[in-house]
Amino acid sequence: MPVLHNRINNEELKQRMLAETEPRKTVSFYKYFHITDPQVFRDELYKRFYDLKVFGRIYVANEGINGQISVPESNYEAFRDALYTSAPELSGIRMNIAVDDDGKSFWVLRLKVRPKIVADGIDDPTFDLSKTGxxxxxxxxxxxxxxxxxxxxxxxxxxxxxxxxxxxxxxxxxxxxxxxxxxxxxxxxxxxxxxxxxxxxxxxxxxxxxxxxxxxxxxxxxxxxxxxxxxxxxxxxxxxxxxxxxKNFVFDERLGERITDDILAQCHICGKPCDVHTNCKNDGCHLLFIQCDDCAVKYDGCCSAECQHEHNLPEDEQREMRAGRENGMKIFNKSKDHPLRKHRDEWKEQRDS
Structure with missing residues (x-):
């Protein structure tokens, strides 16, 4: 019987996944239905998926299940059957198979119990989730x-x-x-x-x-x-x-799968047409933003010259600078006072002068 959570270093698991030779399918699925005991349901599902080498993120709550996973192609049907038979409501649920994918997005199985599978802020007891469009x-x-x-x-x-x-x-x-x-x-x-x-x-x-x-x-x-x-x-x-x-943004290592060749976005630093999301390489930042190839080279994959400077400091100096700094999820947004927007405006002024 497997341990019901991962105990191996993330980097080691990633290297193991990258060394695999069998192709993987990346699949997403969800279902709203009542789960009486999410923890028991979660543990049973973990045991089934662990043996099939399923990697990815799955959330379980009283309101249902939501998952984004990858599975070796030879295990796909067994995975699907294991999911279908885990509850009557899951029999035959739709599997969304990624359209632009190399199967290398996940390297560990994280199966968690959450208050809801989609945080919605709804506290109205008369809201009926079964009455959908x-x-x-x-x-x-x-x-x-x-x-x-x-x-x-x-x-x-x-x-x-x-x-x-x-x-x-x-x-x-x-x-x-x-x-x-x-x-x-x-x-x-x-x-x-x-x-x-x-x-x-x-x-x-x-x-x-x-x-x-x-x-x-x-x-x-x-x-x-x-x-x-x-x-x-x-x-x-x-x-x-x-x-x-x-592009369709996805919440895994790819950060997007291409649907058409249209480029709708711009590099958040220089404004060049670009739709490649990345995280700032500075461990004290990790801002999610859009960066073109030229700016990735110019700033070493960082979102600004300040982050580039910090990223290139010795590790002990980086840790000292990060000490006590709040570093939650950071996302570039359209606010006029967003730091990266200020950097972009300054860059444009220098470019156009």
Whole structure:
């Protein structure tokens, strides 16, 4: 019987994964359903997946399960069967298989119990998650999206929208899903009889968002089945026009999978067309931002000259500078006083002078 959590150094696990010769599939899945004892469910699932060499992140809560994993191709069917048989509600659930992937995104299995599989900030006891909007597959999406009384709403974070989105989709500008829900209701409060299509990466956020919109009095709410991942696969298989442009941001080592060749974003330092997300190489920063190849070379993969300087100091000096510094998740945003935006404006002034 395996230990029910990882005890091996992350770097060692990563090297083991990179040394594998068998291709892996990267798969995402989710299901909203009631789990009476999430911890027991989690432990049983861990034992099943451990033996199949499943890597990735899976969250379990009373409201359901949400996972992004990779699995050796020869174990894929066994993994799918193990998931399908772990609860009656999971039998036959949709698997979103990555469209642009080398299978090297994960190297350890992290299976965690959470209060919710999607943090939403909803504390209304009358909210019914089972009453969701209508699913749209690719062909139905293309048809409904082309109608003039349809509003398309992106329920992802601003940095996801920046590198790729559906044609004519509106952004709900926020860093968190919990902030987006009331914001979307407020933005569309005068459009309650319009067709509202909601979408996200794999379907989990827009499904809950569609239920929230119905709960708040919207009448014609739809959501893209399987999100961008399933839409892109579906559209390409059927030879349909692909209405999503650019890159689909994903929360693994890839930080994005390309859907079309369109480059919608710009390097956050110099403004050159670019949609490559990266994390600042300075261990005292790790800002998530977009950086072109030229700026990556110029700044050693850092987000600014200040971070580059700190990154190139001896390790003991770096640790001393980081001591006591709060270093949570940092994301480039559109705020005028964001430090990187100031660096970018200064760079442009120097360039244009």
């Amino acid at each position: 209508k699913y749209l597959k690719a062909a139905a999406y293309n048809e409904l999206a082309s109608q003039p009384d349809t509003i398309i709403v992106d329920m992802r974070n601003h940095y996801e929208y920046e590198v790729g989105h559906f044609e004519n989709a509106i952004e709900v500008p926020s860093d968190t899903f919990r902030d987006q829900l009331p914001m979307a209701v407020d933005m569309l409060k005068d459009q309650k009889d319009k067709n509202i299509i909601m979408y996200c990466t794999g379907g989990i956020r827009c499904e809950k968002a569609s239920a929230y919109m119905l709960h708040n009095g919207f009448n014609n709410v739809f959501h893209v089945e399987g999100g961008i991942i399933e839409y892109a696969r579906n559209a390409k298989e059927q030879g349909l026009p692909v209405k999503f442009k650019g």
